[in-house]
Amino acid sequence: MPAPRPRTDAWHAAPYDAALRSGGGPLYLRRDDGTAVELEVRRWCARADAADLTVVRRCEGAVLDIGCGPGRLVTALAERGVPGLGIDLSPAAVARTVRAGGTALRRSVFDRLPGDGRWDTALLIDGNIGIGGDPSALLRRVAQLVTPGGLLIAETAHADLDECARVRLDDGRGSSGAVFPWAWLGPRALARRAAAEGWRVTEEWSAGRRRFTALRPA
Structure with missing residues (x-):
């Protein structure tokens, strides 16, 4: 049975949908203490870049992109003839993915999904290891x-983080969404949590300013 579903509804409301429809943001993840991280909406809405392609080349079989956003990875997989499905809670994200030639459904990872237990590769890119605020x-x-x-x-933070905070999406112009939990993990924290949940790290690599970890069930 699917795990209990944490709150993720902020990702299918303004200002996230508005940022994806515009293709450029700005969009921030703002913590309760007022500090904010700018999200890379313009990169998400562009074609897969060189760092993304290091992920695409490592994918095996049928691929599930969890929190696919506007679908650049699903689209890159489709262009290579690799079967893939993106899932995202945002209608704007799903619509952009489909327009770009990918396949996507408006679902949470904690919903019942097509192919449960049969996906060869799962992706948690662009910080999506933080979904739900509980990486374990x-x-x-x-x-x-x-x-x-x-x-x-999974894509990780560069720093050695293992942090969860209450955040909200903020467009920097006065529009903000509901508060929800989010997490940040660095490579060592991911490896530690993964081992506790029955995963083993098989590869770590960097591409540009981004870091990735490949894992398999132990």
């Missing part, structure tokens, strides 16, 4: 989605 619960859910020898590729 997310890792348990992904273990239910992939095949017994399946592959998970």
Whole structure:
């Protein structure tokens, strides 16, 4: 059965949808203490870049892109003839993915999904290891989605973080969304949490300013 579903509804409301429709933002993830991280909406809405392609080349079999956003990875996979499905709570994200030639559904990772237990590769890119604010619960859910020898590729923070905070989406112009939990993990924290949930790290790499970890069920 799917894991209990944490609150993720902020990702299908303004200002996130508005930022994706415009293709450029600005959009911030603002913490309760007032500090903010600018989200890379323009990069998300562009074609897959060189760092993204290091992920695409490592994908095996059928691919589930969790929190696919506007679908650049799903589209890049489709262009290579690789079967892939993106899931995202944002109608604007799903619409952009489909217009670009990818396949996407408006779903949460904690919903029942097509192909539960049969995905060869799962992706948690652009910080999506933070979905739900509980990376351990997310890792348990992904273990239910992939095949017994399946592959998970996650993008991590560069710094050695293991942090959860209450945040809201903010467009910097006075529009903000509901408060929800989010998490940030660096490579060592991901490896530690993954080992506790029955995953093993098989590869770590950097591309530009971004860092990635590949894992398989232990």
